Each structure stands twice: as C-alpha cells, then as structure tokens.
Amino acid sequence: MYSTTYHKPASIEDAIAALNGGEDTKILAGGQTLIATMKQHLAAPSDLVDIRAIGGMSGISAAGGALTIGAATTHAEVASSAEVKSLCSALCDLAGGIGDPAVRHQGTIGGSLANNDPAADYPAAILALGATIKTNTREIAALDFFDGLFTTALEENEIIVSISIPVPQKAAYAKFPQPASRFALVGVFVAQTDDGVRVAVTGAGEDGVYRHQGLEEALGSNWSASAAAGVPISPDGLMSDLHGTAAYRANLIGVMAKRAVAAT
Amino acid sequence: MDMTGEYRIAATRDVVWQALNDAEVLKACIPGCEALEWTSETTLSARVVQKIGPVKVKFNGEVELVNINAPQSYTIQGEGKGGVAGFAKGGADVVLTKDGDETILSFAAKAQVGGKIAQLGSRLIDSTAKKLANKFFSNFHEYLSDDAPAGD
Numbered sequence: 483m484y485s486t487t488y489h490k491p492a493s494i495e496d497a498i499a500a501l502n503g504g505e506d507t508k509i510l511a512g513g514q515t516l517i518a519t520m521k522q523h524l525a526a527p528s529d530l531v532d533i534r535a536i537g538g539m540s541g542i543s544a545a546g547g548a549l550t551i552g553a554a555t556t557h558a559e560v561a562s563s564a565e566v567k568s569l570c571s572a573l574c575d576l577a578g579g580i581g582d583p584a585v586r587h588q589g590t591i592g593g594s595l596a597n598n599d600p601a602a603d604y605p606a607a608i609l610a611l612g613a614t615i616k617t618n619t620r621e622i623a624a625l626d627f628f629d630g631l632f633t634t635a636l637e638e639n640e641i642i643v644s645i646s647i648p649v650p651q652k653a654a655y656a657k658f659p660q661p662a663s664r665f666a667l668v669g670v671f672v673a674q675t676d677d678g679v680r681v682a683v684t685g686a687g688e689d690g691v692y693r694h695q696g697l698e699e700a701l702g703s704n705w706s707a708s709a710a711a712g713v714p715i716s717p718d719g720l721m722s723d724l725h726g727t728a729a730y731r732a733n734l735i736g737v738m739a740k741r742a743v744a745a746t
Numbered sequence: 747m748d749m750t751g752e753y754r755i756a757a758t759r760d761v762v763w764q765a766l767n768d769a770e771v772l773k774a775c776i777p778g779c780e781a782l783e784w785t786s787e788t789t790l791s792a793r794v795v796q797k798i799g800p801v802k803v804k805f806n807g808e809v810e811l812v813n814i815n816a817p818q819s820y821t822i823q824g825e826g827k828g829g830v831a832g833f834a835k836g837g838a839d840v841v842l843t844k845d846g847d848e849t850i851l852s853f854a855a856k857a858q859v860g861g862k863i864a865q866l867g868s869r870l871i872d873s874t875a876k877k878l879a880n881k882f883f884s885n886f887h888e889y890l891s892d893d894a895p896a897g898d
Contacts, residue, residue: 506802508800515799515800516800519799519800519801522862522865523829523830523831523862524800524801524802524803524831524862524863525800525801525802526802527802597799597800598799599799600870600873630877631798631799631870631873631874631877632797632798632799632800688873688876689873721872721873722872723872
C-alpha cells in the first residue's frame with residue numbers, strides 16, 4: 483500500500499499551491515480514470531488535488547451564441563441540462579452515452595479533456611464544435627489543444643476552468659460503443675458551424691481524436707447521409723486491437739458519419 | 747508491436763556509430779530516461795519513467811548491446827521491471843549505411859509488455875511503443891543534426 487494526501491482547495495490559488503507543494507501531485511477532476519489507475523497501482527501520486535470545490539468550476543451558462551460549461555461539470559449535468567438541450571442537443575446525447583451512471587455522475591468534462599483518452603467521447607465534440615478551452619492562465623483553441631495519445635497542450639499543473647462552445651447550426655454524434663466499457667470503438671461528431679463543416683473522429687486514430695478532411699469536404703458541399711457514405715475512408719493511421727482491425731474501424735467511421743448526419 | 751523506420755543523418759558513419767555507443771547520447775535520446783550507466787563493455791543499467799495518460803511507471807532495468815558489427819550494425823535491447831505495474835522489454839536492430847558523407851540509419855524495433863500494464867490493452871501499448879521508438883530515433887537524428895559533432 484501507499485499513502486496519498488487528499489486536498490480539496492476552494493480557490494485556484496490554493497489548488498496551485500497544493501499542486502506545487504507535493505512531490506508527485508495529480509489533479510483530481512472526477513477520477514473516473516485516475517482512481518481506477520491508482521487502484522491498479524499503475525499510478526501512485528503523493529498528493530491528489532480535487533478541483534471540484536473551487537468556486538465557479540461547475541455549472542452551465544449560455545450567452546452571446548456560446549455555451550460555457552465549467553470544467554467540473556459532470557456528464558450527467560450536461561446530459562440533463564435544458565440549456566444544452568435547446569442549444570446543442572448533440573452534446574446532451576454524447577454526455578448521456580458516456581460510460582455508466584456512476585461514471586456520468588462523477589466524471590467531468592474538464593477531466594475527460596485533460597486526460598484525452600484516444601477513445602473518449604468529449605474530445606470529438608470539442609474539436610468538431612471548435613470550442614475554446616479556458617485554463618487558469620490562458621485560452622486554448624480546440625484545434626491546438628489535442629496533441630496525440632493522452633497528450634494535450636496543457637502545461638504541468640495547468641487547470642482547465644471552463645469550456646466555451648459556439649452554438650452550432652446543426653450537430654450530431656454517433657458512436658459504436660465498445661460493449662464492456664462504453665468507450666467509443668469509433669465515434670464521429672459532425673457539426674455545421676459558422677466556420678464551416680467539421681467532422682471529428684474518436685476511438686479510431688492512433689494519435690487520438692482527429693478531423694476527417696474527406697468527410698468535411700463532402701459534407702461541406704452536400705450535407706447528407708449519402709454524401710458521407712460516398713467518402714473513401716483510409717485505414718492508414720488507425721488503431722488495430724482485439725476489438726477491431728484498422729479496416730473495421732475505417733468502415734465504422736463511414737457508418738457512424740452517415741448515422742450522425744442522418745440524425746441532424 | 748513491430749515497426750521499422752529510416753533516417754538520413756548528415757554525419758559520417760563513424761560519428762553516428764560513436765553516438766550510438768555513447769551512454770550520454772543514448773540517455774538524452776531515450777524518452778523518459780533518468781539514468782543510464784555502463785555496467786560492462788556492452789551492458790548498461792537504466793532507469794526510465796514512462797507516462798501513458800494517468801499511468802506512471804518507473805522501470806529499472808538493463809540495456810544490452812548485442813550482435814555488434816562495428817561500425818555498421820548492432821541490436822540494442824532492454825528489459826525493465828516496473829514493480830507491481832509489470833515489465834516492458836524491447837529492442838531494435840539498427841543498421842548504418844554509408845551514403846557519401848551522410849549516413850542512413852534504418853531500424854526495426856519491437857516491444858512487449860507484461861503484467862498489469864498489459865491490461866491497458868494493445869491499442870494503447872502499440873501506439874505508445876511506436877511513439878517512443880519514433881521519438882528515440884528522431885531525438886537521435888536531431889541530436890546529430892543540431893550538434894554537428896566535429897568527428898572527434
């Protein structure tokens with residue numbers, strides 16, 4: 483066994499102090515990946531800094547054509563939010579399909595984004611919707627945020643405070659869940675935004691979430707399931723594992739894109 | 747996990763070979779390497795910290811150089827134990843080919859993990875191993891390109 487010191491600061495300043503005060507500190511933002519990892523003894527941080535009690539870290543608001551979601555907002559809160567439902571219901575569908583009820587009531591949007599699991603759902607939405615990630619020190623565009631497998635633009639001990647999401651004209655998410663974990667075997671988020679069409683794919687790429695150019699071009703000129711169906715999807719750079727080969731995932735990307743567009 | 751790759755390095759084969767046998771250079775190029783010291787002519791002890799998302803494992807192990815055919819090729823292989831997390835082992839066959847004043851480095855690497863880390867699933871292990879192998883050789887390439895050793 484090993485011991486861990488648990489901190490629950492009420493302000494960003496206290497959180498940063500706690501993070502800098504330990505030898506091997508980790509931010510706890512729901513712990514749906516981190517705690518499971520610690521139970522397996524695959525991580526043994528000296529200090530955990532729970533950021534959920536920091537003022538202003540959770541909650542949902544809408545203003546000026548954008549939704550702002552606090553980093554510590556749980557998936558269940560997003561899934562059941564009337565505001566999200568009316569402005570971007572695809573996000574409710576996505577959040578409501580993450581893991582199981584226990585995960586949805588503990589896991590948070592900020593935690594999911596900072597972890598950047600290559601099969602997580604939220605990264606696809608954030609990338610396709612062109613969201614902005616606000617941290618304690620700066621704002622990062624979604625395009626610059628995801629940086630490969632479990633890697634983001636976040637600095638050590640940088641804390642996500644909120645996510646600002648421009649309301650799309652149309653958006654939908656379709657995923658083929660891995661039956662045991664409900665992680666995306668393949669998930670495709672399609673969005674028609676003021677900056678054009680974006681299609682983000684999770685669960686499939688070797689480097690995690692990415693935008694599919696071919697699908698974006700096809701849907702940009704013709705927003706229809708048949709246009710999505712006509713796009714060749716290359717298996718190059720896709721993951722292969724016992725759940726599915728790269729070719730299988732490539733096929734699923736086409737199918738999920740078609741379903742997502744049909745759902746808008 | 748099996749992977750291959752090739753780099754063109756703007757240095758003579760002797761210089762590249764020397765760097766491939768320099769513990770300081772290897773330490774600087776192996777991702778997450780905290781310590782690397784010779785324990786014999788062909789073996790080194792190593793301490794490497796690896797992070798895959800939430801997982802952070804400290805490996806203590808040994809790196810060995812075998813099939814040495816100076817200054818042309820060798821196999822670098824290592825095995826590390828990460829406590830309760832499990833173990834990792836891997837290796838790369840490295841071949842240096844002369845091309846005028848430049849050198850073409852080609853490699854074929856493989857990696858394997860066991861124990862609890864293996865439960866993370868092959869999708870993560872494979873992607874990570876590929877990333878690490880690529881990182882090593884690109885670090886190595888950068889080291890020789892930036893540093894432009896005088897061939898001493």
